Amino acid sequence: LEKGYSCWLQYNKITDSKLIEEYLPYCLSLSFTEDSPIVRSAVEELADGVKSMLDKEPTIYNYFSNDASIILGTYESINLSDYELSSDLFEKLNDESYVLKSVNKEGNNKILLVGKSDKGILYGAYHLLRLIQTRKSVNSLDLVESPRNQIRIINQWDNMDGSVERGYSGNSIFYDNNQFTNDLYRIKDYARLLASVGINAISINNVNVWEIETNLITSKFLPEVQKVADIFRSYGIQTLLSINYASPIEIGNLTTADPLDEGVQQWWAEKVKEIYSYIPDFGGFVVKADSEHRPGPFSYDRDHAEGANVLAKALQPYNGIVVWRCFVYNCLQDWRDRTTDRARAAYDNFKPLDGKFLDNVILQVKNGPMDFQVKEPVSPLFGAMEKTNQMMEFQVAQEYTGQQKDLCYLVPQWKEYFDFDTHAKGEGSTVKTIVDGSMYNYRYSGVAAVSNIGNDINWTGNTLAQANFYGYGRLIWDPELGAEEIAEEWVQSTFGNDPLVVETIKGMLLDSWNIYENYTAPLGVGWMINPSHHYGPNVDGYEYDVWGTYHFSDRDGVGVDRTVETGTGYTNQYFSPNAEIYNSLENCPDEFLLFYHHVPYTHQLKSGETVIQYIYNTHFKGVEQVKDLIDRWNKLDGKIDDYRFNNVAERLQLQLKNAVEWRDKINTYYFRKSGISDDQNRTIY
Numbered sequence: 242l243e244k245g246y247s248c249w250l251q252y253n254k255i256t257d258s259k260l261i262e263e264y265l266p267y268c269l270s271l272s273f274t275e276d277s278p279i280v281r282s283a284v285e286e287l288a289d290g291v292k293s294m295l296d297k298e299p300t301i302y303n304y305f306s307n308d309a310s311i312i313l314g315t316y317e318s319i320n321l322s323d324y325e326l327s328s329d330l331f332e333k334l335n336d337e338s339y340v341l342k343s344v345n346k347e348g349n350n351k352i353l354l355v356g357k358s359d360k361g362i363l364y365g366a367y368h369l370l371r372l373i374q375t376r377k378s379v380n381s382l383d384l385v386e387s388p389r390n391q392i393r394i395i396n397q398w399d400n401m402d403g404s405v406e407r408g409y410s411g412n413s414i415f416y417d418n419n420q421f422t423n424d425l426y427r428i429k430d431y432a433r434l435l436a437s438v439g440i441n442a443i444s445i446n447n448v449n450v451w452e453i454e455t456n457l458i459t460s461k462f463l464p465e466v467q468k469v470a471d472i473f474r475s476y477g478i479q480t481l482l483s484i485n486y487a488s489p490i491e492i493g494n495l496t497t498a499d500p501l502d503e504g505v506q507q508w509w510a511e512k513v514k515e516i517y518s519y520i521p522d523f524g525g526f527v528v529k530a531d532s533e534h535r536p537g538p539f540s541y542d543r544d545h546a547e548g549a550n551v552l553a554k555a556l557q558p559y560n561g562i563v564v565w566r567c568f569v570y571n572c573l574q575d576w577r578d579r580t581t582d583r584a585r586a587a588y589d590n591f592k593p594l595d596g597k598f599l600d601n602v603i604l605q606v607k608n609g610p611m612d613f614q615v616k617e618p619v620s621p622l623f624g625a626m627e628k629t630n631q632m633m634e635f636q637v638a639q640e641y642t643g644q645q646k647d648l649c650y651l652v653p654q655w656k657e658y659f660d661f662d663t664h665a666k667g668e669g670s671t672v673k674t675i676v677d678g679s680m681y682n683y684r685y686s687g688v689a690a691v692s693n694i695g696n697d698i699n700w701t702g703n704t705l706a707q708a709n710f711y712g713y714g715r716l717i718w719d720p721e722l723g724a725e726e727i728a729e730e731w732v733q734s735t736f737g738n739d740p741l742v743v744e745t746i747k748g749m750l751l752d753s754w755n756i757y758e759n760y761t762a763p764l765g766v767g768w769m770i771n772p773s774h775h776y777g778p779n780v781d782g783y784e785y786d787v788w789g790t791y792h793f794s795d796r797d798g799v800g801v802d803r804t805v806e807t808g809t810g811y812t813n814q815y816f817s818p819n820a821e822i823y824n825s826l827e828n829c830p831d832e833f834l835l836f837y838h839h840v841p842y843t844h845q846l847k848s849g850e851t852v853i854q855y856i857y858n859t860h861f862k863g864v865e866q867v868k869d870l871i872d873r874w875n876k877l878d879g880k881i882d883d884y885r886f887n888n889v890a891e892r893l894q895l896q897l898k899n900a901v902e903w904r905d906k907i908n909t910y911y912f913r914k915s916g917i918s919d920d921q922n923r924t925i926y
């Protein structure tokens with residue numbers, strides 16, 4: 242069971258004597274020149290990792306010792322010139338940066354781990370351990386590392402009753418029965434996992450803030466929040482809370498939550514002061530307002546900027562931030578109303594407010610305009626708000642991508658979003674240069690994601706879903722890393738270095754997104770899932786509902802017309818030439834065809850295939866591909882511990898069942914609608 246629990250921090254014993262010979266001399270002893278809780282975390286992790294991998298407990302000096310084989314400290318606490326390093330280098334680096342350097346002098350092997358601050362030291366420690374776990378040479382290390390994104394946050398959607406909204410891995414590790422859990426060890430292990438991939442902030446409760454959770458910012462729970470924040474702080478992670486916009490009414494006994502009301506402003510200022518008295522480095526608030534029935538400034542005829550700024554002003558003196566979510570749309574739409582388009586909503590709501598937010602507000606925008614579908618275009622808000630801090634939101638939890646039963650490695654998808662060229666400032670205006678803050682010089686910027694962990698022993702339900710958690714952290718630290726590179730690191734650290742194991746699992750991960758797409762909703766149209774729980778096919782499940790998620794299939798064709806001339810005009814929210822490309826039936830990439838256009842079933846894709854035949858082909862293929870995943874996994878029987886082998890094997894069986902259901906429901910539905918048969922006469926019901 243342990244093995245699932247440790248995720249990629251396995252630190253398995255090295256048995257190859259050649260490797261031991263290389264690594265051991267560097268790991269005999271460790272000296273740290275500066276002390277802090279974060280440095281202690283780094284030292285503890287290094288000592289544990291070394292002991293476990295090399296069977297040798299390193300000697301630890303809590304002072305500078307030139308005899309030590311690992312020397313670790315901040316750049317100010319180490320005599321850099323002794324190691325041919327200059328402090329100029331560090332002046333240019335940010336607080337979370339570090340240098341890893343091997344020094345081989347007079348037969349003496351050493352590794353120098355120098356952080357700009359103690360956070361850099363911690364990240365460097367995990368880097369060094371990763372190098373050993375993935376069997377990289379440490380003989381000539383000369384690395385300078387800095388995270389590319391400033392805020393690297395994970396959002397828990399945990400409720401205090403212990404449930405997790407869209408959680409597929411058991412219950413919350415934070416709460417149970419409307420209390421905090423006492424398992425601080427598990428929270429510490431979560432902090433280790435997060436820090437090991439560079440996550441530096443966490444919001445610990447669901448963005449839907451219900452009655453009990455509204456009290457998290459009161460003296461009833463703040464002492465508990467403080468305990469959790471203390472743990473995260475020693476791993477370089479700042480704690481944030483999601484708040485209820487109606488708090489002044491719910492817990493403050495005021496009659497209004499109007500952001501322009503002086504009493505409300507005063508109330509928030511005092512509330513924030515109280516929070517900081519418990520948690521001096523509190524990160525700030527995450528806010529879902531006027532979204533899916535949550536309260537917000539609209540009730541008082543105020544806009545989102547006015548709504549956010551009252552909180553921002555209260556947080557300003559303490560360097561706290563407001564993370565304001567842009568997931569705002571009409572969730573009570575009449576399906577007959579063809580003028581409203583949910584895809585347009587975020588842009589329509591927020592674009593006019595550019596420049597009106599205080600500079601400690603950051604807008605959190607979902608990667609796509611709808612809601613984490615297997616395939617949807619990038620949100621047109623990226624690039625559109627020059628004067629407003631922005632951060633992208635991913636969903637590591639696989640709400641719409643198989644719910645951690647089906648395998649779906651999402652790093653390739655996230656990379657596509659990062660690499661997308663918005664053309665906001667001409668060619669090369671990629672999303673990653675917007676969210677890292679460099680394009681518009683945002684004061685705050687970064688990436689957020691919905692967590693996929695729970696209290697299942699292996700954290701993520703499906704053990705292979707750990708790869709998404711790992712990959713999220715690694716990719717936002719360095720968006721230039723490849724999806725394959727990340728997958729390989731993860732497999733090696735998690736399952737060891739047997740080439741068959743590494744190649745097999747890596748291949749399965751890399752193929753999985755496309756496989757999932759093959760058997761589910763085609764060509765970017767999305768949804769077609771069972772309402773509410775969102776697993777499994779139900780083509781018309783949302784078609785006549787209020788949520789704005791339609792595919793408009795009829796006897797002639799399928800897809801949503803979002804063009805300027807005959808549709809909703811959504812395509813116009815993009816910069817040129819993307820706007821024209823998406824708007825044109827001819828030039829629109831097939832992968833998004835049905836997102837932008839309503840086409841006849843006989844419409845020809847670029848490959849020459851018709852849409853209807855494409856639907857049949859991909860759905861038959863998807864199921865075969867899942868069978869193939871099962872065969873590939875079975876080859877690893879005996880090479881992986883039983884717990885993890887069986888866990889994945891069971892999930893793959895569930896995936897096969899799901900894929901078959903999708904294939905048959907989609908194919909049958911479209912055969913019945915179109916009356917066009919499969920050109921290979923395969924079974925359609």
Ligand code: GCW
Nearest residue numbers: 398406407448449529568612
């Ligand atoms: O994806 C949808 C989910 C909701 C979620 C909402 C959001 C937290 O179905 O469960 O609520 O998005 O992002 O706010």
